[in-house]
């Protein structure tokens with residue numbers, strides 16, 4: 001099976017099928033904080049979280065959403081002089097505010113010229129019924145997806161990364177979003193310390209069976225402004241090699257259902273902060289390595305999904 005030239009169901013393919021053209025994401029900073037950093041759940045945050053709340057490429061938070069959209073369009077105009085856009089609320093927890101405030105921000109984004117949809121990154125423990133209803137209402141007339149950072153299904157890893165919510169909370173929220181016809185995208189990290197390849201694949205299979213719309217696969221990055229960096233300095237642990245990572249991603253793609261939209265197959269940390277693995281800086285080599293490995297296996301996304309569905 002092919003999705004244009006790729007052997008997996010890319011977001012680019014999905015957007016072109018839906019909108020008939022290239023769709024560009026604009027990363028926005030809605031001025032939120034995070035309950036896992038401001039003391040409500042914890043004051044430490046996830047161990048890999050940077051000062052920017054994992055959104056190094058987003059617009060500047062001192063600008064309005066309308067101004068950030070204009071600024072981001074301008075920044076991307078050399079590559080894409082014109083186009084249609086998804087407004088992506090990326091930094092921190094983008095549903096962590098009173099519902100009236102959220103509605104105002106989301107509607108401001110949706111009313112900007114050439115914005116065709118909304119992507120909202122958040123935590124599953126930060127979607128109370130009122131917010132779910134707001135998102136459900138918006139999803140009735142707008143293209144919308146919600147991103148949840150699960151990273152792993154394994155309890156010991158979740159404790160290590162200080163995720164701050166359990167798997168039941170995640171499953172419950174995914175079901176509530178699905179009940180309201182809201183697309184769900186799940187972030188997973190490959191290469192967490194202490195996880196075997198089997199552990200990572202178990203997480204992928206679990207997500208494949210959950211009926212989510214999309215997945216983002218990230219390589220574990222050690223970024224210098226994070227607690228993970230301090231931990232890694234004191235307790236160096238083995239990191240995935242490029243070859244290992246490519247092989248695990250290909251296994252993951254084979255096990256995911258063909259309908260799942262793959263938003264990302266590599267991480268995208270800020271280059272100036274990256275301590276390791278340095279090979280990940282050559283993103284094109286990783287992407288072409290994945291293409292080559294799938295071709296070598298003569299396989300594609302979903303080719304082994306039956307193995308995952310009998311878990």
Ligand code: SF4
Nearest residue numbers: 034036045046049092
């Ligand atoms: S949920 Fe996101 S913003 Fe909050 S601490 Fe974790 S990575 Fe950072």
